[in-house]
Amino acid sequence: MSKHARYRLENAGIYVGYLIVFCFFAFPIFWVVSLSLKSVPxxxxxxxxxxxxxxxxQNYSFVIKNMGILHYMWNSAKIVVVTIGLTLLFSFPAAYALSRFQFKMKRPVMLMILVFQMISPVIIAIPLYRLFSEIGLINHSAGLIAVYVAVEIPLSTWFLKGYLDTLPLELDEAAIVDGCSRWSTLWxxxxPVAMPGVASVTILIAVASWSQFIIPFILLDDKDMFPMSLGLVTLKNSSDAITTHYLAAASSIGILPVMIAFILLQRFIVGALTNGAVKG
Structure with a gap:
């Protein structure tokens, strides 16, 4: 087999692999949309x-008009926006310190961040419920957002630290020579230079917060405060009639904002992942 033929065969194998992975992830979405457009029979x-x-x-119009899906989406949107803002407020300075400063406990701190990143919300859900019950934060958006931020900070810090490592130190030095403080240099x-990385972290936080189920399930009892993930469960349990097509329609509506955000910001995500892989 010639070198050119082998090259073409390898490329064909790669693209077949891409197609298999695409179908694996796209089929559930296709099936949910298909169910949402079917009649009961x-x-x-x-x-x-x-x-x-x-x-x-009309399944979609029924869900929007009668099942309060837009209210649940609004609740999720508020939680996600605040979570993104607070997470970046804490994680970006932390990433900057870990990227630019050398200190004695740096490696143990990085290891601790990695360990906390691997902790599942399922593990902390029950202790959180007991703690929040004692301090009166059950059914409070502030308590829910605080947990979301705590869960997202390790991954965000780790990711941003890797991205900041790719930015040359000459940027900091030039800013300091021009009279900027460390704080001014950071912000x-x-x-501005790290916006691709920030955009990538933003979409990762948004997806994780939008789809979070365990934490709001444990900390919220008031249906008026339910985010989208809990709202879908409420739709499933709200009627004895067959609601599979309505639930599928609501699920399709629920994933739409995340898909749109991902499509709009995917070029930042790819760029940030590529740059972050150069130096870590």
Whole structure:
């Protein structure tokens, strides 16, 4: 086999692998959208059909008008926006310190951040409930956001630290020569340059916070405060009738903001991941 033929065969194998991975992740989304457009009889056809003969777009209007899905989305949006702001406020300076300063306990601190990053919210959910019950933060957005921020800070700090490592130290030195303090250098010089990394962390925080289920499930009892993830469970349990198509429609609406944000910011994510892989 010639070198050119081997090269083409390797490329074909790579693209086949890409296609398999794409189908693996895209099929659940396709199936949920397909279910959302079916009528009740079509839900139970055997074998199941891929597409509805008469798409039921009124399923979406029913969910929006009668099931309060927009209220749940608004709750999630408020939580996500505040979580992103507070997480970046803490993680960006921490990443800057770990990237630019050399101190005695730096490696143990990095190791601790990595360890905390691996802790699942499931592990801390029950202790959090007992703690928040004692201090009166059950059914409070502030308590929920505080937990979200604490969960997201380790990953955000680790990611931003890797990205800041790729920025030359000459930027800091030039800013200090021009009279900037460390604080001014951080926010006025490095932050604008590091926006691809910040954008990537923003979308990662948004996706994780939007889809978080365990923490709000434990800390919230008031339906009016439920985020999107809990709202979908409420829709499932709100009626004895068959609501699979309505639940699928609500799920499709729920993932739409995250998909749009990811599509709009994907070029920042790819750029930040590539730069962050150069030096860590």
């Amino acid at each position: 079509e839900l139970f056809l055997t074998p199941p059909i891929w597409f509805s003969k008469t798409p039921q777009f 006025k010089v490095l932050l």
